[in-house]
Amino acid sequence: LHVKGSVSQRIESRRIVTSPVQRLPGARRLYRHLLPLYPAVVETFDFEGYDLVVSSSHCAVKSVVTPHAVHVCYCHTEYFGPRQVGAVASRVLRPVMAAMARWDAATAYRPSRFVANSQYVAGRIGRYYNRRSTVVYPPVDTEFFRPSDDEDPPASSARHVLVVSALVPYKRVDLAIDACRKLRVPLKIAGSGPELARLRARTAGGEVEFLGWKSDEETRQLYRAASAVLLPGVEDFGLVPVEAQACGTPVVALGEGGACETVVPGVTGTLAAGRSLDAFADALERALATPFDRAAIRANAVRFSRPRFLTEFRAIVDDALNGAGLAEATRRRENSPESGGSAARWPQGGFAARRENKR
Numbered sequence: 587l588h589v590k591g592s593v594s595q596r597i598e599s600r601r602i603v604t605s606p607v608q609r610l611p612g613a614r615r616l617y618r619h620l621l622p623l624y625p626a627v628v629e630t631f632d633f634e635g636y637d638l639v640v641s642s643s644h645c646a647v648k649s650v651v652t653p654h655a656v657h658v659c660y661c662h663t664e665y666f667g668p669r670q671v672g673a674v675a676s677r678v679l680r681p682v683m684a685a686m687a688r689w690d691a692a693t694a695y696r697p698s699r700f701v702a703n704s705q706y707v708a709g710r711i712g713r714y715y716n717r718r719s720t721v722v723y724p725p726v727d728t729e730f731f732r733p734s735d736d737e738d739p740p741a742s743s744a745r746h747v748l749v750v751s752a753l754v755p756y757k758r759v760d761l762a763i764d765a766c767r768k769l770r771v772p773l774k775i776a777g778s779g780p781e782l783a784r785l786r787a788r789t790a791g792g793e794v795e796f797l798g799w800k801s802d803e804e805t806r807q808l809y810r811a812a813s814a815v816l817l818p819g820v821e822d823f824g825l826v827p828v829e830a831q832a833c834g835t836p837v838v839a840l841g842e843g844g845a846c847e848t849v850v851p852g853v854t855g856t857l858a859a860g861r862s863l864d865a866f867a868d869a870l871e872r873a874l875a876t877p878f879d880r881a882a883i884r885a886n887a888v889r890f891s892r893p894r895f896l897t898e899f900r901a902i903v904d905d906a907l908n909g910a911g912l913a914e915a916t917r918r919r920e921n922s923p924e925s926g927g928s929a930a931r932w933p934q935g936g937f938a939a940r941r942e943n944k945r
Contacts, residue, residue, distance in 0.1 A: 589614050605630065622682050625649065625689050638907060641697070646686075649693035656906050659697035660899075661719065662822055663710050691715070699906045701899070704823045704844040720902055723847075724823055725895035728888050730802065731832035733880060734810050746772035747838075747870070748812035750805060750826045751819075753779030758861075760788055761818040765867040767792035771874070773816075776800045776808055809833040814855070814873045817845055818866060824848060827855070831887035834880030838873045840866070848890070852876070854883045 587607050590598070605627045607613050607620060624646035633639055636655040641647050644662040691714070700719035702708035711719045747766060751757045759775060763785065766773040772793040775785075777800075786796065800808065806829075809815060815830035817839035824844045827837040831848070837855035839845035849855045856876070858869035 587613055587617050621645070622686070625686060638903070640903070646690075649690070649696050651696070656698045657696065658699045658701060658903055658906050660701045660703065660722070661707060661711060662703050663707050699902065701902055704847055706843050706847070707822045722895060722898045722902065723890050724825060725892040726825060726828045726832060726887065726890045728832045728884075728891045731806055731809065731829045731887075733834040733884060745813045745874070746774055746811075747814045747816055747874075748808055748830075749773065749775045749777070749816050749818070750800075750808070750830075751775070751777045753777050753781040753785060755781060756819055757781075758819040759785055761861075761863065761866055762816045763788055763792060763794055764863050765816075765818075765870050766794070768863065768867045769871055769874075771870070774808065774812070776805060805829070806833060809835050814838050814870065816870070821845065828887050828890045831855070831883045834884045836873055836876070836878045836883060838866070838870045848886075850886055854878070854886045 588602050588604050607617070607623060607627055610620065613620060628646050628650050631650050633650065633652045633655055636652065639650065639652045639655045639657045640660065641650060641657065642660045642662070648659045648661060650657070694715035694717060697717075700711050700715070700717050702711055702719040702721050703724050705721055708719045708721050711717050747762075749759055749762050751759055753759060753775075759777075759781065762773060762775075767789075770793075772795075774795045774797055776797045778798055782796065797808075809830045810833050812830075812835055814836050815826065815838070817824060817827050817837060820840055820843040821827075822844055824839075827839060827845055827848050830837050831854050837845070837849050839849055839855065839857055840861060841857035841859055842861075845857065849857060851857050855878075856869040856873040858865040
C-alpha cells in the first residue's frame with residue numbers, strides 16, 4: 587500500500603508497485619484492519635529473475651517468496667496482543683492471530699539472512715524463529731537532529747516535558763499523562779491517532795497540550811525546548827529517544843526493550859524500574875532533578891548515525907551475496923518443511939503472533 591507523500595521524494599520519484607490492497611475501498615485509512623489479508627498478499631509478489639531482495643518487515647513481508655534470490659530481511663517485530671490493540675480487539679482477533687502464528691512460524695526459514703534492529707528483537711528472532719540474526723541499529727539523521735546553535739537549554743521556570751508518538755494503545759501515552767499529573771509537570775504531546783479522544787478525556791486536572799502531527803522541523807524544535815522526552819511504551823528500538831538525545835535532551839523511558847540499548851541511565855536519561863505509574867513517575871522525577879550534560883547526551887546519539895548504518899548494512903548484504911550466502915539460501919529452501927522447496931500458501935501454513943512470554 588502506498589499513500590502519496592508518505593515517503594521521501596527520492597522514493598516517490600521511482601516506480602512504485604503496490605499490492606491489490608491498494609485498490610480496496612478505504613485501505614489508506616483502514617490498513618491496520620486488513621492485517622489478515624497480508625499473508626496471502628505478500629505471497630503474490632513476483633520476485634522471479636531477481637538476485638537480491640531486501641525486506642523491511644514488522645509484520646508479514648518477511649515471508650515473501652524469493653525463488654532464486656538472496657533475501658535479507660531487516661526485522662522489526664511487532665506483537666499483536668492486548669498492549670498493542672487493546673483487550674477487546676485482542677480477544678476478537680485471537681482466532682485469526684492463531685492462524686497467522688502458524689503461518690509465520692512455518693515461513694521463518696524463507697529469508698536467507700535476518701538483520702535485527704536491536705538486541706531485543708534479535709532475542710525474539712532466536713526464540714520464535716530459531717534463527718540467528720545480526721544487529722544493525724536503525725539510522726537516525728544526527729546531522730538534522732542536533733542542538734540549536736543559538737538557544738540555551740530550557741529554563742526551569744518554563745519546564746515542560748514532551749511525548750512524540752502515534753496515539754495508539756501500545757504506546758501507553760496515558761502513563762505519561764498520569765505521571766505528569768502526579769508530579770504537576772506540564773506535558774506536550776505531538777502526534778495523532780485513534781486514541782486522541784480517550785486521551786483528551788484523561789487529561790482532566792492536568793496541564794496537557796495536544797499539538798497534533800508535526801513536521802520534522804517542528805519536532806526538532808520541540809525536542810530542543812523540552813526538559814525531557816518521555817517514552818512510556820516498550821519499543822523494539824525507538825527512534826524518538828535517539829532523535830531527542832541527538833538534540834541534547836534527556837529521555838525518560840521504561841527499562842525494557844530498545845530503550846535499554848539507547849539510553850544510558852544517569853548520563854542521557856533515566857529508566858523506569860517497572861511499568862507502574864509510581865515507577866515511571868519516579869524515573870521522571872529523577873530526570874528533572876539531574877543536571878545532565880547535553881554534549882554527553884548528543885555524543886551517545888551520534889553512534890546511531892546514518893553513515894554507520896550504511897556501512898554495517900552494506901557489509902551484511904555483500905556477505906549474503908557471496909557464495910556462502912547463496913548456498914545458505916538454497917539449503918534453507920531445500921530443507922524447508924514445505925515439500926519440494928515450494929512455498930506454503932496461506933491459509934495452510936499459519937503468521938505468527940510473535941507473542942511475548944506472559945508476564
